[in-house]
Amino acid sequence: MATTKAKSTKKPAAKKVAAKKPAPKSKTTAKAAKVAPKAAAVKATKVGAVKTKIVSEKKNPVKEFFARKGDPNENILTIFKDTKIIGALIGEIVGTGLITAVALTLGLFNPLYMIFAYIGITAAVFALSGAHINPIITAGMMASRRVSAIRGVLYLIAQLIGAWIGFMLISYFYNQGIASGNITAESTLLPTLTSADQLNAATEGFSFFWAITMIEFIGAIIIAFFFARALEFKRGAFTFAAVVGGGVFLAMLFAVVITGQFLGIQENVFIMNPAAAFMYGLLPSNAEGFDALMGQLWPMLVTYVIFPVMGGVLGFYLSDFANKLSGKELKA
Numbered sequence: 001m002a003t004t005k006a007k008s009t010k011k012p013a014a015k016k017v018a019a020k021k022p023a024p025k026s027k028t029t030a031k032a033a034k035v036a037p038k039a040a041a042v043k044a045t046k047v048g049a050v051k052t053k054i055v056s057e058k059k060n061p062v063k064e065f066f067a068r069k070g071d072p073n074e075n076i077l078t079i080f081k082d083t084k085i086i087g088a089l090i091g092e093i094v095g096t097g098l099i100t101a102v103a104l105t106l107g108l109f110n111p112l113y114m115i116f117a118y119i120g121i122t123a124a125v126f127a128l129s130g131a132h133i134n135p136i137i138t139a140g141m142m143a144s145r146r147v148s149a150i151r152g153v154l155y156l157i158a159q160l161i162g163a164w165i166g167f168m169l170i171s172y173f174y175n176q177g178i179a180s181g182n183i184t185a186e187s188t189l190l191p192t193l194t195s196a197d198q199l200n201a202a203t204e205g206f207s208f209f210w211a212i213t214m215i216e217f218i219g220a221i222i223i224a225f226f227f228a229r230a231l232e233f234k235r236g237a238f239t240f241a242a243v244v245g246g247g248v249f250l251a252m253l254f255a256v257v258i259t260g261q262f263l264g265i266q267e268n269v270f271i272m273n274p275a276a277a278f279m280y281g282l283l284p285s286n287a288e289g290f291d292a293l294m295g296q297l298w299p300m301l302v303t304y305v306i307f308p309v310m311g312g313v314l315g316f317y318l319s320d321f322a323n324k325l326s327g328k329e330l331k332a
Contacts, residue, residue, distance in 0.1 A: 067145070074148040085151070089158040091128030095121050096162030097169070099133055100276040104170040111256060115249035122241035131244070135159055135274045135305075136312035140224045143313040144320055146231075159275040167279040193277060193304065194267035212269050213303045215258055219251035219272045220308040224315025226250070232323065248272075277304035 079085050102117040122131040132138045135156055142152035177183040199208045226247020230240045255270040271277050277300070 069144065069146045070148060070151075074151060076150045079148070079150050079154075085154070088129035088151075089154060091125035092132060092155050092158035093162035093165065095125040095129070095131060095133035096159040096273075096275055097166035098162075099273065100163045100166030100279060101170050103271065103273070103276055104167065104280070111249050111252040114252055115245045118248045119238075119241045119245035122244050123237045126237040126240055129155070131241070133159065133162075134223070134272075136220045136224055136272065136308050136315075137227050139309045140228070140312040140316035144228075144316040146316075156275075160278060163273075163275040163279045166276075193271060193280065193300070194269050199265065199267065199269070208263065208265065208269070209299065209303070211263060212259075213307050215255050215270050216272060216303055217307040217311040219255055219270065220311025221315040221318070222251040222254070223247050223272060224312040225319050226315075228316045228319035232319070271304060272308060274305040274308055 098121050099117065102114065106113040106117070121133065125131045125133065132141065132155055138147070138152050138155045138159070141147045142149060147155075178185055199212075223244075227244050230243035230247075233239075233243075251272055252270075255272070259265040259269055
């Protein structure tokens with residue numbers, strides 16, 4: 001009986017010891033549980049701050065809108081390291097020369113001819129230079145930071161050279177025909193730009209200056225906008241050229257309708273290419289002295305260079321703004 005009682009008294013003691021052992025673990029777990037939420041809260045606060053900082057940096061529409069979209073490493077020190085720039089300049093010279101020649105032979109009152117010319121020439125030089133072939137486009141590309149300043153300046157020089165070559169080539173054949181006696185200067189005329197001053201004399205002093213300037217300005221916006229849209233969705237040289245040619249056709253059709261139907265002007269008063277305008281409109285050869293030269297030059301500079309360049313810049317900005325509103329990423 002004594003042994004039985006002893007065994008029975010020891011068993012409850014073992015149970016008490018077993019019940020007391022988990023006590024220290026519960027205290028450690030409680031401390032860890034108290035510390036864990038604080039650490040998680042600090043970590044979440046840091047992560048949240050980082051995320052907020054990143055979001056605030058990205059949401060700067062002005063900075064993003066004017067961000068560089070072209071090659072960030074292209075500058076005056078690096079552009080000539082690659083011979084591709086030479087091929088690009090050759091493409092701009094040839095393309096602008098051909099466009100000038102087409103304008104002088106077919107004339108600018110035939111938009112249907114001009115669209116086929118633009119499509120063919122743009123497709124031919126697209127792989128070489130991107131087929132700007134117009135200072136309006138190059139100015140817009142520079143302003144929207146799609147090309148570097150040095151590339152834009154080189155393109156502008158190449159376009160002036162190309163327009164001069166095209167003008168000299170057509171003038172050579174024209175003068176040869178007159179010298180042979182087969183044609184006369186009165187019967188066959190090269191298309192030339194008619195300044196607002198010359199139109200004033202024919203319309204009893206009424207000024208068409210701002211009307212012609214606005215035609216050039218709006219036409220440049222249309223051409224630049226179509227070019228920018230073609231850049232965004234180009235799938236090949238022909239598709240790109242077709243969109244660009246369509247923009248040129250629309251701009252010239254607008255100019256033909258406004259000048260002929262609404263203003264009653266039959267002379268050639270629009271060109272929408274400052275490089276070509278320089279060659280056979282902006283450099284008069286019959287000015288009497290420097291004052292007369294500048295008197296003729298400045299009004300035409302405003303109409304055929306300054307406002308078209310402004311229109312080209314506005315056309316690219318308009319395309320980028322529409323892209324931004326539609327949530328599309330801008331492309332170079």
